[in-house]
Amino acid sequence: MNSPAAPVAPESATVVIAQRVRPEREGDYLAWQxxxxxxxRAFAGFERTEVVPPVPGFQDDFVVVFQFDTFEHLDAWLRSxxxxxxxxxxxxxxxxxxxxxxxxxxxxxxxxAGMVVTTRVKxxxxxxxxxxxxxxxxxxxxxxxxxxNEVFAPVAGVQEEWVVVVRFDSTEHLEGWRRSDVRQRLVDxxxxxxxxxxxxxxxxxxxxxxxxxxxxxxxxxxxxxWKQAMIVLLALxxxxxxxxxxxxxxxxxxxxxxxxxxxNAVSVSALTWLLMPLVNRGFGFWLTPAPARRxxxxxxxxxxxxxxxxxxxxxxxxxxx
Numbered sequence: 001m002n003s004p005a006a007p008v009a010p011e012s013a014t015v016v017i018a019q020r021v022r023p024e025r026e027g028d029y030l031a032w033q034x035x036x037x038x039x040x041r042a043f044a045g046f047e048r049t050e051v052v053p054p055v056p057g058f059q060d061d062f063v064v065v066f067q068f069d070t071f072e073h074l075d076a077w078l079r080s081x082x083x084x085x086x087x088x089x090x091x092x093x094x095x096x097x098x099x100x101x102x103x104x105x106x107x108x109x110x111x112x113a114g115m116v117v118t119t120r121v122k123x124x125x126x127x128x129x130x131x132x133x134x135x136x137x138x139x140x141x142x143x144x145x146x147x148x149n150e151v152f153a154p155v156a157g158v159q160e161e162w163v164v165v166v167r168f169d170s171t172e173h174l175e176g177w178r179r180s181d182v183r184q185r186l187v188d189x190x191x192x193x194x195x196x197x198x199x200x201x202x203x204x205x206x207x208x209x210x211x212x213x214x215x216x217x218x219x220x221x222x223x224x225x226w227k228q229a230m231i232v233l234l235a236l237x238x239x240x241x242x243x244x245x246x247x248x249x250x251x252x253x254x255x256x257x258x259x260x261x262x263x264n265a266v267s268v269s270a271l272t273w274l275l276m277p278l279v280n281r282g283f284g285f286w287l288t289p290a291p292a293r294r295x296x297x298x299x300x301x302x303x304x305x306x307x308x309x310x311x312x313x314x315x316x317x318x319x320x321x
Contacts, residue, residue, distance in 0.1 A: 016148075046067075235279050
């Protein structure tokens with residue numbers, strides 16, 4: 001009797017376009033890109049689009065991602081008269097040629113993970129390093145969950161290191177590659193090529209508590225760390241206070257270590273499955289605002305969080321009387 005076949009992840013087709021925008025035209029570019037995103041949604045097979053802004057000292061280009069359900073639908077968009085007209089209209093926004101990469105594969109997970117590898121290569125060893133980089137990238141591509149990578153060469157006067165961004169579809173798959181004997185062996189073999197190397201993983205400040213934002217051009221994929229901290233405090237403070245008032249007295253007969261464990265377990269459960277989903281929905285407009293409404297969203301969001309802090313403080317001060 002044949003065992004049932006494992007479900008096959010649906011395929012998708014994605015194009016990644018990187019291009020440098022003139023600094024004084026970034027506002028015009030975002031408005032132009034937003035128009036493209038809206039028109040793109042009307043094409044068959046469209047799934048998502050995302051704009052990643054430059055990162056000073058690391059990436060000077062805007063990176064745009066378009067994902068369709070098949071190569072045929074993606075190609076229809078790329079070759080369309082609509083897109084061609086947009087490109088002609090926006091030609092003056094750019095300071096350089098576009099770099100375009102098209103890939104196919106299983107749709108990425110909602111929470112992809114990645115790592116940034118920064119390497120200061122010894123003078124004269126650059127060619128050897130590039131050959132080695134091709135080999136380690138090919139090895140990574142054979143590991144489960146691999147999504148892709150991008151290599152950024154040094155920029156004279158700005159960045160002296162080579163920077164490689166490697167992405168996997170989950171933290172578990174990323175860690176499987178990062179801790180693998182294959183990667184360690186390749187790194188050991190090439191250690192003579194560089195003076196210094198570092199690895200940083202890419203993840204949110206509070207993984208699991210914040211969902212990615214809508215795929216709106218110019219909108220951040222995840223909330224910045226300072227917003228995550230403000231929202232976590234808004235949910236954590238009343239949780240801890242209520243546990244202190246209601247649960248801690250009932251745990252007084254237990255050893256302190258046990259009572260603390262129970263209290264922490266209750267607070268983490270309440271945050272993960274009750275409070276954080278609620279505040280995420282309530283403050284979604286502020287956590288990952290669309291560019292067109294960013295200023296208004298920032299003012300309203302910060303104001304609402306501060307008012308929330310004040311209301312909670314007043315309420316719990318009143319309970320102490």
